[in-house]
Amino acid sequence: MEHSESYFDGIKKKLIDELSSNSLDISEILSLSTELSKLDKNSVRFTVDADHVNRLGLELVSKKETALSEIIKNSYDADADTVLVNFIYDHVGSRLEILDNGTGMSRDELVNGFMRISTSMKKKEEYSRIYNRKRAGKKGIGRFAAQRLGLRLTILTKRDVDEGGLRVEIDWREFESEKELIVISNKVVETDDSHFQQFNFKSGTLLIIHDLRDNWTESQVKRAYRYASGLLLPFPVSKIKRIDSERGSKCRDPGFSAVIKRFMDGNEIDVIDTTDMYLKHALAEIEGWIDDKGQGFWRVKSSYIDYDSGVKNYVTKTLTQYQEKDQNTLEQIKVSEVRNVSFKAYYFNPGTAHVPKLLNSTVTENLRDFGGIRLYRNGFRVLPYGEKFDDWLRLDWHTKSRTILPPVGNQNFFGIVEITPDTKGYFEEVASREGLLETDSFNELREFVSSSILSAIVDFTYAFGQTKVFAGEKDYIKKGRISFKDSLDGFSESIEKLESSPRLELNKVQQINSLFKDGVEEHTSISDGSRVVPIELIESIAFQAKYLLDKAEMYRILAGLGLAMAEFTHEVKFSILKVSDNLYKLLELFPKEYLSQEIEQALSAIENLRAYTSFFEASFQSLTDKEGELLDLRKLVNEFLDAIKDTKHEDDQVRIDISLNGLDFVTPRAHRANFNSILVNLYSNAKKAIYRAGVEGRILIELEETDDTVEMVFSDNGCGISNENREKIFDEFYTTNTQMFSATENQQMLGMGLGLTIVREIVEGLGGEIDLTTPKDGYSTSFQVSLPKAEEKDIEDDF
Numbered sequence: 173m174e175h176s177e178s179y180f181d182g183i184k185k186k187l188i189d190e191l192s193s194n195s196l197d198i199s200e201i202l203s204l205s206t207e208l209s210k211l212d213k214n215s216v217r218f219t220v221d222a223d224h225v226n227r228l229g230l231e232l233v234s235k236k237e238t239a240l241s242e243i244i245k246n247s248y249d250a251d252a253d254t255v256l257v258n259f260i261y262d263h264v265g266s267r268l269e270i271l272d273n274g275t276g277m278s279r280d281e282l283v284n285g286f287m288r289i290s291t292s293m294k295k296k297e298e299y300s301r302i303y304n305r306k307r308a309g310k311k312g313i314g315r316f317a318a319q320r321l322g323l324r325l326t327i328l329t330k331r332d333v334d335e336g337g338l339r340v341e342i343d344w345r346e347f348e349s350e351k352e353l354i355v356i357s358n359k360v361v362e363t364d365d366s367h368f369q370q371f372n373f374k375s376g377t378l379l380i381i382h383d384l385r386d387n388w389t390e391s392q393v394k395r396a397y398r399y400a401s402g403l404l405l406p407f408p409v410s411k412i413k414r415i416d417s418e419r420g421s422k423c424r425d426p427g428f429s430a431v432i433k434r435f436m437d438g439n440e441i442d443v444i445d446t447t448d449m450y451l452k453h454a455l456a457e458i459e460g461w462i463d464d465k466g467q468g469f470w471r472v473k474s475s476y477i478d479y480d481s482g483v484k485n486y487v488t489k490t491l492t493q494y495q496e497k498d499q500n501t502l503e504q505i506k507v508s509e510v511r512n513v514s515f516k517a518y519y520f521n522p523g524t525a526h527v528p529k530l531l532n533s534t535v536t537e538n539l540r541d542f543g544g545i546r547l548y549r550n551g552f553r554v555l556p557y558g559e560k561f562d563d564w565l566r567l568d569w570h571t572k573s574r575t576i577l578p579p580v581g582n583q584n585f586f587g588i589v590e591i592t593p594d595t596k597g598y599f600e601e602v603a604s605r606e607g608l609l610e611t612d613s614f615n616e617l618r619e620f621v622s623s624s625i626l627s628a629i630v631d632f633t634y635a636f637g638q639t640k641v642f643a644g645e646k647d648y649i650k651k652g653r654i655s656f657k658d659s660l661d662g663f664s665e666s667i668e669k670l671e672s673s674p675r676l677e678l679n680k681v682q683q684i685n686s687l688f689k690d691g692v693e694e695h696t697s698i699s700d701g702s703r704v705v706p707i708e709l710i711e712s713i714a715f716q717a718k719y720l721l722d723k724a725e726m727y728r729i730l731a732g733l734g735l736a737m738a739e740f741t742h743e744v745k746f747s748i749l750k751v752s753d754n755l756y757k758l759l760e761l762f763p764k765e766y767l768s769q770e771i772e773q774a775l776s777a778i779e780n781l782r783a784y785t786s787f788f789e790a791s792f793q794s795l796t797d798k799e800g801e802l803l804d805l806r807k808l809v810n811e812f813l814d815a816i817k818d819t820k821h822e823d824d825q826v827r828i829d830i831s832l833n834g835l836d837f838v839t840p841r842a843h844r845a846n847f848n849s850i851l852v853n854l855y856s857n858a859k860k861a862i863y864r865a866g867v868e869g870r871i872l873i874e875l876e877e878t879d880d881t882v883e884m885v886f887s888d889n890g891c892g893i894s895n896e897n898r899e900k901i902f903d904e905f906y907t908t909n910t911q912m913f914s915a916t917e918n919q920q921m922l923g924m925g926l927g928l929t930i931v932r933e934i935v936e937g938l939g940g941e942i943d944l945t946t947p948k949d950g951y952s953t954s955f956q957v958s959l960p961k962a963e964e965k966d967i968e969d970d971f
Contacts, residue, residue: 180211203355222351225289226344229319236386239317241399243270243379245308248400248428250274251300252376253409257432259388268321268381273373275302276331279338279360286315286327287358303425308403319344322381330365332375339363393432397444399835401534403428405542406450406518406586407553424553450535450586453527454518456632458587460624461514462617464596468505470624472632476526479635481628489576489626491642507620509613511596515621517545517587519629521579529838533807540814545587545621547608549599555606557589558582565622573756574749577641578633580626589621643749752778802962803847805837805875805882812851826862826869834877838962839938846934853927854886854955861890861953872951877961884957885945892952898944902932935959 330337
């Protein structure tokens with residue numbers, strides 16, 4: 173509606189009077205200014221309804237689990253090493269307290285950060301200020317996450333340079349429709365630091381979310397924890413060590429820990445922490461120690477197979493030692509330089525289904541990136557021990573050398589070695605403060621930890637039921653098999669008998685037809701159990717059966733090829749081991765200036781072959797499980813990328829990117845070999861198309877989670893598929909491959925035209941669909957695979 177000039181003057185006068193007042197009412201000034209801006213005849217401006225905040229909170233953060241995980245991530249971004257999450261239910265009501273020891277906020281940071289919608293802070297500061305962490309929280313979602321969880325919010329925050337902190341009260345119910353967002357004020361006052369002192373936190377932020385909107389089950393709390401699990405590692409939070417370098421002073425990241433508890437009428441109930449997230453799912457737990465007399469001991473336990481070795485004090489890391497373990501001829505572990513030191517290691521084997529499927533991807537990825545045995549001295553972590561490329565205990569070397577057959581690389585462990593003030597021995601840092609001097613004490617400690625871990629794995633692996641632990645053992649179990657061909661031949665013979673069976677006499681056929689008329693008579697000419705089959709049905713059965721027999725014969729041949737590949741893969745692994753051993757010997761014999769580069773390149777190629785054989789061996793082994801498993805596509809794609817990441821020749825460079833939109837990319841039970849076949853075929857076709865296009869190759873694998881399906885879009889920037897061929901690509905024996913005389917020998921990959929046919933039948937067999945879809949800019953071909961999503965109940969049961 174139009175306002176008169178007098179209305180405009182009235183608003184203006186009120187604003188002037190308010191600005192002239194000795195006690196300013198900021199809310200009234202903002203309200204009058206907003207109203208005055210609406211009367212501007214020459215310009216119009218956007219205004220924001222206060223209810224917009226409520227809608228953003230409930231719509232932008234639809235899941236409560238996502239909301240909680242985002243708040244935990246904000247603590248990580250604030251350089252906290254600890255966040256405590258407490259669900260409290262008592263006579264007062266329900267509330268959620270989230271306390272961290274991060275940097276806290278100044279008044280300016282509170283106003284321009286937390287209280288500002290769509291702040292650009294995280295965009296400007298991609299990494300945290302103290303530990304240089306890559307920020308994990310989504311931009312601007314934290315405040316809406318708090319609004320999503322409860323009706324009221326209390327914020328207490330303190331910096332370490334301030335004596336006290338700040339307190340803000342927000343009631344989300346005040347953000348009503350028809351109110352201007354800017355005029356709703358939230359009181360901020362100074363407060364003491366008592367909430368932080370009781371946990372010895374010098375700084376941090378406490379969010380108290382009152383009147384929770386939802387009830388929380390234990391599984392929902394665990395799911396929220398899992399959403400933030402990529403930040404959490406099962407290592408102790410280290411004391412902060414400041415490092416001075418030419419680039420200035422910085423702090424080493426101590427790690428990040430989160431603990432969630434529930435309090436019911438004052439009773440504390442632990443819900444989940446990193447032990448629940450990772451360590452309780454370990455295949456085995458190994459501990460060892462050296463006592464005050466220099467005697468060494470180790471022990472291995474496994475809740476997975478209900479096994480406890482008891483305390484051992486001898487080494488059995490070779491076949492001879494293990495065979496003599498019961499003859500009392502092995503020497504006890506004894507050291508001369510070290511006293512009072514201990515270690516603990518948690519053992520994981522991705523080849524064994526001991527980790528719940530929903531955690532498998534997270535655990536596997538963190539093992540790959542952060543697995544190892546870390547060293548702590550007086551609470552401080554000592555680098556580089558336990559870093560990704562450090563092999564201070566020679567665990568990776570033992571895995572590559574196959575001294576024992578179970579996997580024992582650094583990426584199979586989360587573990588720590590602790591040197592405490594009570595430890596006796598000469599342990600001193602090198603001048604660069606990166607590592608310890610290799611004294612007799614250090615070397616004794618290293619040998620003790622390494623030998624104990626290997627001995628424990630040998631002991632556990634036999635207890636686990638594996639019959640072959642050392643390469644020198646020969647114990648094979650042969651299993652019978654059912655002849656698929658005999659079964660098919662029997663079916664074909666039955667069809668032939670059905671086709672050659674005598675026709676019924678005409679009068680008998682007429683009697684049978686009369687059964688469908690009103691007057692039903694008893695016909696004794698057809699004995700009990702006789703069956704009348706129309707000739708058309710016989711012909712139909714015969715036609716379909718012959719078609720299926722032809723298809724089955726083709727798949728029998730392919731299955732035979734697959735079995736040959738499985739045996740071939742098994743044999744190749746041992747050949748790789750022999751070649752690798754000899755190359756290492758050559759590397760030791762030749763001076764570095766002779767052939768060392770060539771040998772290193774050969775060893776790299778050997779590792780590539782090892783990666784390929786491990787990938788295919790895992791696929792073959794999955795077929796032994798008749799029921800299959802819940803397929804975590806994220807995990808399978810990552811394993812595939814690991815297998816091929818360093819296997820490209822100089823003329824064969826293809827960049828592969830992966831994009832994730834969702835969290836649980838889980839399909840119903842099936843064999844992983846099925847999905848691996850899809851990946852291998854699509855990847856192979858993409859490489860051929862890239863060769864033909866003569867471009868720098870790019871492949872994009874996108875995974876997306878919807879309410880009912882899990883989608884994978886596989887794209888490449890190759891030569892593309894012409895319109896006339898789009899309808900033919902799934903046909904049997906149709907191929908666009910032609911001999912390319914300009915290609916290198918490595919690139920001459922000619923197909924039979926069965927790959928996409930098989931892929932389609934695998935996808936349809938899994939209850940899904942595959943088709944071409946419109947590619948994104950920069951790509952020429954995209955295949956979209958849609959598979960049904962596993963039921964929430966199955967996922968929760970598996971978790």
